[in-house]
Amino acid sequence: MKKIALITLVSLFLSCNSSAQKKETKAKASFPVTKTEAEWKAELTEEQYYVLRESGTERPFSSPLNKNYKKGVYHCAACDTPLFKSEHKFDSGTGWPSFDRVIEGNVAFGTDTKIGYTRDEEHCATCGGHLGHVFNDGPKATTGKRHCINGDALKFVPAED
Template identity: 70%
Template structure:
């Protein structure tokens, strides 16, 4: 009987962990909701891959990575304002980086795709995947690095 208890406890512990991970993947409803066909018609192949399939664009491929103009960054899928240019900085990561989001317009979830927990960022209006947030940003501000796929963003310069 004692030999059976340890394996059962291990099995129970792992099954609880799996259930918790699956809970984080539950589909959430968003204000802007479209069918996959509608998203595919609206977005380029790369935009669809990143925003709807949680893909990642190639490092240093986005012209927004080195964009230092004043303005605002919107969600490419639904035009929700997500980040302000005054909070953008060059992290050297190869993706546009910000030290903070526009509160209420970015939603967060936990992503286990690489085998460990990361904080994933989504547009709070349409659910589009933006990137991830890390705790290695500028210490003099928030300490956060919002590492965002440039293809998920639309930049509107200030007039």
């Protein structure tokens, strides 16, 4: 009787393991710009390193780029790749810089399951730096996408007059 109870208990525990609990292991992709973690730490601020290299998220409403509406281009703060144009920026009210489209070919996409459900993650296609996530709740008049990007992942380059 004890064996049956033990087998039933073990089976119950094993059946409770969902895919959301499994740690995703993805092979490191190779990017045109690659550096050691020590090199990235030496070049980036602590906040930039946290966001770009550790896939962190800055506090909402903390980035000065959130309310920046000057004309120009938003580049990757790590490798200077142009990622987003100012004419595609909009105020989403979320507290992070938001864009309705990317500069094609410069942003790569992946899957993020770290918080228990699947989200579409965005990376710089040149250095692999984590930028943020893309959602389907953007302006319907354009693409319907909201690229929710950490300001610490960006460097703004103003347009020349």
